[in-house]
Amino acid sequence: MASAPIPPDELAALQSVAEAFELPAPVARIEPLGNGNVNATYRVHLVGAEQGGCVLQRLNTAVFHQPRLVMANIDAVAAHVERRLANGNPDPAGRPWRMPAVLRQRGSGEPWLERDGQFWRMITFLEATRSVEAIEGPEQAREIRAGLGLFHALIHDLPAEQLADTLEGFHITPAYLEQYRRVLAESRVERCGRCSEAIAFVAEREQRAGVLEEARSAGRLQLRPIHGDPKINNLLLCERSGQAVALIDLDTVKPGLVHYDIGDCLRSACNPAGEETTNLEAVHFDLDLAEAVLQGYLGVARGFLTPADLEAIPDAIALLPFELGLRFLTDHLAGDVYFRTERPGHNLDRALVQFRLADSVERQRAAIEALVDRL
Numbered sequence: 001m002a003s004a005p006i007p008p009d010e011l012a013a014l015q016s017v018a019e020a021f022e023l024p025a026p027v028a029r030i031e032p033l034g035n036g037n038v039n040a041t042y043r044v045h046l047v048g049a050e051q052g053g054c055v056l057q058r059l060n061t062a063v064f065h066q067p068r069l070v071m072a073n074i075d076a077v078a079a080h081v082e083r084r085l086a087n088g089n090p091d092p093a094g095r096p097w098r099m100p101a102v103l104r105q106r107g108s109g110e111p112w113l114e115r116d117g118q119f120w121r122m123i124t125f126l127e128a129t130r131s132v133e134a135i136e137g138p139e140q141a142r143e144i145r146a147g148l149g150l151f152h153a154l155i156h157d158l159p160a161e162q163l164a165d166t167l168e169g170f171h172i173t174p175a176y177l178e179q180y181r182r183v184l185a186e187s188r189v190e191r192c193g194r195c196s197e198a199i200a201f202v203a204e205r206e207q208r209a210g211v212l213e214e215a216r217s218a219g220r221l222q223l224r225p226i227h228g229d230p231k232i233n234n235l236l237l238c239e240r241s242g243q244a245v246a247l248i249d250l251d252t253v254k255p256g257l258v259h260y261d262i263g264d265c266l267r268s269a270c271n272p273a274g275e276e277t278t279n280l281e282a283v284h285f286d287l288d289l290a291e292a293v294l295q296g297y298l299g300v301a302r303g304f305l306t307p308a309d310l311e312a313i314p315d316a317i318a319l320l321p322f323e324l325g326l327r328f329l330t331d332h333l334a335g336d337v338y339f340r341t342e343r344p345g346h347n348l349d350r351a352l353v354q355f356r357l358a359d360s361v362e363r364q365r366a367a368i369e370a371l372v373d374r375l
Contacts, residue, residue: 006031006032011030014030014042015030017056017113018030018044018054018056018122020106020113020115020120021106021113021122022103022104022105022106023044023122024046025046025047025048026046027044027045027046027047028045028046029045030042030043030044030045031043031045033055034131034233039057039059039060039251040058040060042055042057043056043125044056044125052125052127053125054123054124054125055122055124056120056121056122057120057121057123058118058119058120059119059120059121059251061118061119063167063338064119064166064167064251065166066164066166067112068112069164069166070251071112071121072164073163073164073250073253074251074253075102076158076163077155077158077163077225078099078102080155081099081155082099084154084155085097085154090153090154090300090303091146091150091153091300092299093146093243093299093300095146095147095244095245096243096245097154097245097246098245098246100123100124100125100126100246101123102121102122102123103121103122103124126236126248128238128239128240129236129237129238129239129245129246130236130237130239131232131233131234131235131237132144132233132237133233133274134232134272134273134274135232135269135270135272135289138288138292139242139292140237140242141269141270141292141293141296142292142293142295142299143237143243143296144232144237144244144265144269144296145265145266145269145292145293145294145296145297146244146296146297146299146300147235147236147244147245147246147247147296148227148247148261148265149297149299149301150244150300150301151227151230151247152224152258152300152301152304153301153304155224156258156304157304158225160224160225160255161255163225163253163254163255164254165254166251166252166254167228167252167254170228170252170254170256171228171257171260172213173210173212173213173319173322173323174209174210174213176209176323176330177202177206177326179330180202180326180329180330180333183330183334184199184330187333187334189333189334189335194348194352195332195348197352198325198329198348198351198352198355199329201325201355201358201359202326202329205358208318208322209319209323212257212260212312212315212316212319215308215312215315220308220312221257221259221308221312222257223255223256224255224256224257224258225253225254225256226253226254226255226257226258226260227247227250227252227253228251228253228254228256228260228261229251229252229264230247230261230265230268231264231265231268231275232268232269234248234249235247235248236248258305258309259312259313259316260316262313262317263313263319263320264324265293265297266290266293266316267317267320267324267354267357269289269290269293270285270287270289271283271284271285271286271357272286273353275353276350276353277353280352280353280356283353283360284357284360285317285357285360285364287364287368290317290368291371291375294313294371294375295375298375310372313372314365314368314369314372317361317368318358318361318368321354321355321361322354322358324354325351325352325354325355325357325358326351327339328348328351329347329351331347332345332347332351
C-alpha cells in the first residue's frame with residue numbers, strides 16, 4: 001500500500017533538515033520509508049542518484065532519552081565492524097557485509113541535528129538491497145538469519161562496557177512485567193472480551209518471565225553487544241544474489257543477552273502471518289522456518305556461543321513473543337503512548353498476535369528442544 005503524500009509544509013521542513021547535512025548532491029524528492037513503530041523515517045532521493053540517496057530519521061526522544069549516546073553506540077559498532085572486516089570476513093560464505101555511513105551536519109560536523117526540539121540523523125541508503133516483511137521460504141530464512149549470525153560474529157568481541165545502555169530495561173522481561181502490573185492497576189481503558197483474554201494469558205505465564213535474567217544472574221549467560229531489534233525487515237538482502245548484506249536500525253544496540261536477539265529473530269521470522277495480521281487463526285510458529293533460521297544463524301555464529309548459550313535458545317524462543325505481546329498490551333492499557341498506531345485497538349491486536357504465537361511455541365516446546373539439540 002502506497003504511503004500518503006507528505007503535506008507541503010511538512011515536506012518543506014523535511015527538505016530544510018535534510019539540506020543541513022553534508023549531502024553529495026541536491027535533494028530531488030523525499031518520501032516516507034518503512035513502517036517502523038518508533039522513529040519517523042524518510043528516503044531522501046538526490047539529483048543524479050536514482051539508486052542511492054540517503055535515509056533521514058527523526059529519533060523518538062520520548063523513547064531514546066539520550067540520543068547522543070545512541071549515535072555514539074552506532075559509531076562504536078561501525079568502527080569495530082570495519083576493523084574486523086579489514087582483518088578478514090568471519091563468514092564462511094564470504095557475504096559482502098556493509099554498514100550505512102552516518103552523514104555529518106554542515107559546519108559543526110556533528111553526526112546529528114537538533115532543531116525545534118527534534119533530533120535528526122542522516123545515513124546513506126544502501127542501494128541494490130531490499131528488505132522483506134515476511135519470510136518467502138526456507139532458503140531466505142537461512143539467509144536472513146545468517147545475517148544476524150554474521151552481525152553477532154563481528155561484534156561479539158566488542159567489550160560490552162564500551163557501549164552505553166541507552167534503553168535501560170529494554171529486553172528485561174521482568175521489568176516489563178512490573179511495568180505492566182502498574183499500568184494494569186491504574187488503567188482506565190475499557191476492557192473488552194479480547195482485552196480480558198490477553199490479561200488472562202499473561203496471568204498464566206508470569207512465573208516464566210525471568211528465565212533468561214535468572215540465568216544471567218547465575219553466571220550461565222553473559223552480556224555481549226546485541227542489536228536489540230533484529231526483526232526481519234531490519235535485515236537487508238542483496239537484490240541480485242539474495243545474500244544478507246546489512247543489519248540496519250542500530251538505535252537499540254546495547255549490552256545485553258544475544259538470546260534476546262535470537263529469540264526476537266525467530267519470533268519475527270517464523271510467523272508466516274506477520275506481526276500486523278488480524279487473522280489470529282493464521283498465526284503459528286513454523287518449525288520448518290525455525291530450522292532454516294537456526295541453520296543460517298548457527299552456521300556463522302556457533303563459534304563464539306557456549307554450551308550454556310545453546311541450551312538457553314529454546315527458552316528465548318518461548319519468551320520473546322510473550323515479551324513483545326506484554327509490551328503491546330501494556331501500551332494499549334496505557335492509552336497507546338509508546339508504539340505508533342493506526343487505529344483504536346491496534347496495540348491490542350498486536351498483543352493477541354504475539355500471544356497466539358507464544359502459545360504455538362509452547363505447544364511445540366519438545367520439538368523445538370529436539371531441533372536445537374540436532375543442530
